[in-house]
Amino acid sequence: xxxxxxxxxxxxxxxxxxxxxxxxxxxxxxxxxxxxxxxxxxxxxxxxxxxxxxxxxxxxxxxxxxxxxxxxxxxxxxxxxxxxxxxxxxxxxxxxxxxxxxxxxxxxxxxxxxxxxxxxxxxxxxxxxxxxxxxxxxxxxxxxxxxxxxxxxxxxxxxxxxxxxxxxxxxxxxxxxxxxxxxxxxxxxxxxxxxxxxxxxxxxxxxxxxxxxxxxxxxxxxxxxxxxxxxxxxxxxxxxxxxxxxxxxxxxxxxxxxxxxxxxxxxxxxxxxxxxxxxxxxxxxxxxxxxxxxxxxxxxxxxxxxxxxxxxxxxxxxxxxx
Amino acid sequence: xxxxxxxxxxxxxxxxxxxxxxxxxxxxxxxxxxxxxxxxxxxxxxxxxxxxxxxxxxxxxxxxxxxxxxxxxxxxxxxxxxxxxxxxxxxxxxxxxxxxxxxxxxxxxxxxxxxxxxxxxxxxxxxxxxxxxxxxxxxxxxxxxxxxxxxxxxxxxxxxxxxxxxxxxxxxxxxxxxxxxxxxxxxxxxxxxxxxxxxxxxxxxxxxxxxxxxxxxxxxxxxxxxxxxxxxxxxxxxxxxxxxxxxxxxxxxxxxxx
Ligand SMILES: Nc1ncnc2c1ncn2[C@@H]1O[C@H](COP(=O)(O)OP(=O)(O)O)[C@@H](O)[C@H]1O
Ligand SMILES: [Mg+2]
Ligand SMILES: [Zn+2]
Numbered sequence: 250x251x252x253x254x255x256x257x258x259x260x261x262x263x264x265x266x267x268x269x270x271x272x273x274x275x276x277x278x279x280x281x282x283x284x285x286x287x288x289x290x291x292x293x294x295x296x297x298x299x300x301x302x303x304x305x306x307x308x309x310x311x312x313x314x315x316x317x318x319x320x321x322x323x324x325x326x327x328x329x330x331x332x333x334x335x336x337x338x339x340x341x342x343x344x345x346x347x348x349x350x351x352x353x354x355x356x357x358x359x360x361x362x363x364x365x366x367x368x369x370x371x372x373x374x375x376x377x378x379x380x381x382x383x384x385x386x387x388x389x390x391x392x393x394x395x396x397x398x399x400x401x402x403x404x405x406x407x408x409x410x411x412x413x414x415x416x417x418x419x420x421x422x423x424x425x426x427x428x429x430x431x432x433x434x435x436x437x438x439x440x441x442x443x444x445x446x447x448x449x450x451x452x453x454x455x456x457x458x459x460x461x462x463x464x465x466x467x468x469x470x471x472x473x474x475x476x477x478x479x480x481x482x483x484x485x486x487x488x489x490x491x492x493x494x495x496x497x498x499x500x501x502x503x504x505x506x507x508x509x510x511x512x513x514x515x516x517x518x519x520x521x522x523x524x525x526x527x528x529x530x531x532x533x534x535x536x537x538x539x540x541x542x543x544x545x546x547x548x549x550x551x552x553x554x555x556x557x558x559x560x561x562x563x564x565x566x567x568x569x570x571x
Numbered sequence: 572x573x574x575x576x577x578x579x580x581x582x583x584x585x586x587x588x589x590x591x592x593x594x595x596x597x598x599x600x601x602x603x604x605x606x607x608x609x610x611x612x613x614x615x616x617x618x619x620x621x622x623x624x625x626x627x628x629x630x631x632x633x634x635x636x637x638x639x640x641x642x643x644x645x646x647x648x649x650x651x652x653x654x655x656x657x658x659x660x661x662x663x664x665x666x667x668x669x670x671x672x673x674x675x676x677x678x679x680x681x682x683x684x685x686x687x688x689x690x691x692x693x694x695x696x697x698x699x700x701x702x703x704x705x706x707x708x709x710x711x712x713x714x715x716x717x718x719x720x721x722x723x724x725x726x727x728x729x730x731x732x733x734x735x736x737x738x739x740x741x742x743x744x745x746x747x748x749x750x751x752x753x754x755x756x757x758x759x760x761x762x763x764x765x766x767x768x769x770x771x772x773x774x775x776x777x778x779x780x781x782x783x784x785x786x787x788x789x790x791x792x793x794x795x796x797x798x799x800x801x802x803x804x805x806x807x808x809x810x811x812x813x814x815x816x817x818x819x820x821x822x823x824x825x826x827x828x829x
């Protein structure tokens with residue numbers, strides 16, 4: 250009757266986890282380099298974060314506290330499902346609070362609150378190859394990385410300026426890592442690119458369908474590509490968050506009614522709730538209180554592993570959404 | 572001019588299994604010199620050109636190139652990184668089919684600017700100004716700069732390919748039947764343009780063609796190939812006006828349909 254017992258800790262078998270950890274270590278040793286790995290089938294379709302889930306499953310331990318966000322929000326179906334999945338298969342504590350998390354799995358955002366040493370940010374990546382846009386041949390893109398031939402990345406930015414008068418790429422904005430490898434930061438808004446630069450946290454990237462893992466170790470230089478006369482800049486917003494008044498954060502447009510009513514609010518829901526002192530923000534059922542390892546042999550649940558389903562992918566601006 | 576060649580080729584051979592691609596080719600190319608390689612289909616012209624441009628490794632023989640710093644380098648001993656760098660800086664390669672040498676899905680301006688960006692130019696305005704300049708030099712209207720080559724005629728594509736190759740100021744350009752796929756009137760215009768550019772820029776070039784008129788117009792010297800071997804070489808006017816090898820005599824008298 251113990252569904253859990255039929256699964257290894259964190260779902261993946263130990264050999265698979267070791268294989269993935271080796272790929273992660275190699276990625277850390279060569280910042281920004283895409284390491285091939287033998288991606289496993291996960292109980293969810295590709296496109297819903299299988300790469301990130303495998304990375305998280307391979308690094309998570311019983312004492313970890315996991316936060317999962319999707320477009321900045323902890324409460325979307327995808328984030329809730331992945332959180333519930335790890336609560337179930339690893340019995341770890343989960344949280345929505347950025348500061349309390351030891352591992353944050355994310356799709357499309359980096360939390361507003363600066364990360365600290367010891368935290369790990371795991372990105373779900375749909376298309377790891379930044380050169381794919383102009384060079385579909387994998388043999389050629391690998392050679393370009395090996396020989397540091399990155400002129401093509403600027404061709405893409407040149408096209409942007411020629412067409413739109415400015416660099417119009419706003420998501421998956423290419424970066425150069427530690428002066429060497431050009432990397433796709435996954436479809437996060439370029440607003441978040443500066444947060445990657447010399448971050449004290451370890452940043453890991455998992456692409457399940459494409460079978461690639463890459464990494465940015467703590468305190469690593471991450472520089473957004475640009476032109477001297479068209480320097481990189483982040484998005485700015487005309488007004489502060491309509492709910493908490495925050496400025497200099499990434500805002501989502503929320504449609505209020507059928508009559509064109511809308512407002513701009515923090516995409517980082519935890520950040521917004523914290524600022525508002527929202528009491529409901531700490532009353533979630535799956536928050537950190539239920540530390541998996543802590544409350545011992547917690548009741549072998551008879552509920553099955555939650556089926557991981559998710560909201561339809563958000564628009565990834567020209568990229569296939571994860 | 573200098574008293575040293577730019578390229579020295581010695582006993583170069585390429586076999587495809589037991590089939591001869593080209594065999595025992597030896598010649599020097601001088602700075603600013605245009606050499607035409609002529610011969611009928613299957614005579615080994617493209618094989619030779621691809622070996623010289625290091626797109627293909629020969630079975631035996633050597634080729635040395637005098638780099639911009641004056642140092643001689645043995646081409647087939649260079650690392651791939653060095654060869655690729657040479658190919659996008661000091662060399663050009665003009666394909667018969669422009670689609671093989673262009674990025675068809677990016678604008679004409681980006682096609683011309685790519686090599687500049689590849690060698691580290693990071694100033695959009697400067698890259699664009701250079702692209703405008705090069706488009707005008709190959710007689711493409713400035714207002715086509717943001718169009719993709721897909722929308723261009725065959726002649727325009729070929730001129731764009733030439734601009735894309737010349738933008739880094741190469742010293743040596745390889746061309747494989749550069750006028751091959753074009754209508755006769757378009758060919759004539761392109762030949763005029765090529766001749767002018769080559770002269771103005773003092774380019775050295777190796778031009779593969781089956782068309783003796785192209786050789787006559789563009790080259791100072793020519794090599795005639797048959798079955799992978801060079802059967803005659805010399806100054807273009809001399810070879811065409813006073814062919815010595817019986818095979819060249821046949822070619823020139825147009826008895827052979829090349
Ligand atoms: N990739 C190849 N594999 C086998 N044989 C080839 C290959 N390429 C060319 N050849 C042969 O080498 C000879 C020279 O061909 P090529 O260099 O293409 O001549 P040309 O350009 O003068 O028409 C021909 O006999 C041709 O069939
Ligand atoms: Mg040929
Ligand atoms: Zn807010």
